[in-house]
Structure formats: C-alpha cells, structure tokens
Amino acid sequence: MHKFSVRVYYEDTDLAGIVYYANYLKFIERARTEWVRAIGVDQGKLLEEEGLVFAVKRVEADYNMPAKFDDELIVETLLEAQTGARLILKQLVKRGEEVLFEALVTIVTLTETGAPARLPAIIRRNLH
Numbered sequence: 001m002h003k004f005s006v007r008v009y010y011e012d013t014d015l016a017g018i019v020y021y022a023n024y025l026k027f028i029e030r031a032r033t034e035w036v037r038a039i040g041v042d043q044g045k046l047l048e049e050e051g052l053v054f055a056v057k058r059v060e061a062d063y064n065m066p067a068k069f070d071d072e073l074i075v076e077t078l079l080e081a082q083t084g085a086r087l088i089l090k091q092l093v094k095r096g097e098e099v100l101f102e103a104l105v106t107i108v109t110l111t112e113t114g115a116p117a118r119l120p121a122i123i124r125r126n127l128h
Contacts, residue, residue, distance in 0.1 A: 002038055002077040004031035006093075008067050018066040024101045025059070028091040031075035032105070035089075039126045051112045052120055057086065058106040065100045067093070073100070080104065082127060084118050 012023045036043060036054070046052050067073055074094045081088040086108050093101040109117045 002031070002035040004034050004075045004077070006030070006073045006075060008069055008071045008073065010069055013069050017069045019068070019071075021063060024061070024063070024093055024103075027073065027075055027093055028077075028101075028103055028105065031077050031091060032089065032107070035077040039123070041120070041122055041126070046120060046122075047112070050120060052109050052117055053112070054107050055110050056105060057108045059103055060105075061101065061103040063101055065095075065098060067095060067100050071095050079127060082119070082124075084124075085109065085116065087119065087123070 006027050008019055012019050014020045033043070043054070072095070076092045076094065078090045078092075079087065080090045086106055089105045089107065091103045091105060092099050109119050111117050
C-alpha cells in the first residue's frame with residue numbers, strides 16, 4: 001500500500017468550505033503518480049523511450065463524508081488486480097481513520113497515437 005499526504009487548501013473548497021467533489025479526482029491522480037514513481041517507473045522516460053502513457057479507463061467512486069478546508073488527508077493506493085493490459089487500483093481518501101472518499105480506478109496503457117498497449121514490462125516486473 002502506498003500513502004500520499006494532501007492538505008486541503010481554500011482553492012479546493014466550495015462556498016461552504018467543503019472539498020468540491022471533482023477535487024477528490026485530482027487528489028487520487030496525484031497519489032497514483034507518486035505510486036507509479038514509488039514502484040520505479042519514470043513516466044517521462046516511458047513516453048520518451050517506449051512511446052507509452054497511462055490513461056484512466058474507468059472510475060467508480062463513492063463520496064462518504066466531506067473533507068474541509070485545512071484538513072490533512074491521506075490517499076492510500078492499493079493494487080486490486082492486474083492483467084496484461086490493465087491495472088485496477090483501490091484508492092481511499094482518509095482523514096485519520098475515516099474514509100471520506102473511495103474509488104476503484106482502472107488504468108490502461110496507450111501508445112502516443114491512442115492505441116491500446118500491453119502494460120510495460122517494468123510495471124509487470126515491479127508489481128511481483
């Protein structure tokens with residue numbers, strides 16, 4: 001499991017001082033980027049050398065409780081499933097032990113032209 005810390009800034013909130021729903025997607029995107037880095041993948045190099053990028057194919061999300069201005073949140077990222085062409089990640093946004101938001105995110109690999117591709121060997125290697 002990978003953990004990523006996020007502080008809620010004023011710009012993340014609506015007029016009521018709670019996190020605007022779409023910003024949770026930004027939080028989990030940042031956490032996924034750091035998770036990929038933590039498993040040893042340089043996404044810039046992957047694009048430059050192999051012409052591959054990651055894309056979100058599907059997000060299934062539940063909003064359980066609101067986060068508020070100045071909250072310190074933790075995004076947990078866990079690998080749920082892996083095939084030759086996709087990763088399914090469970091991501092939780094927590095305040096302490098409270099799960100505020102949870103998502104199941106399907107990630108695929110695409111070529112620079114947008115064609116589907118197998119997961120890069122470095123991903124398959126580093127996840128086992």
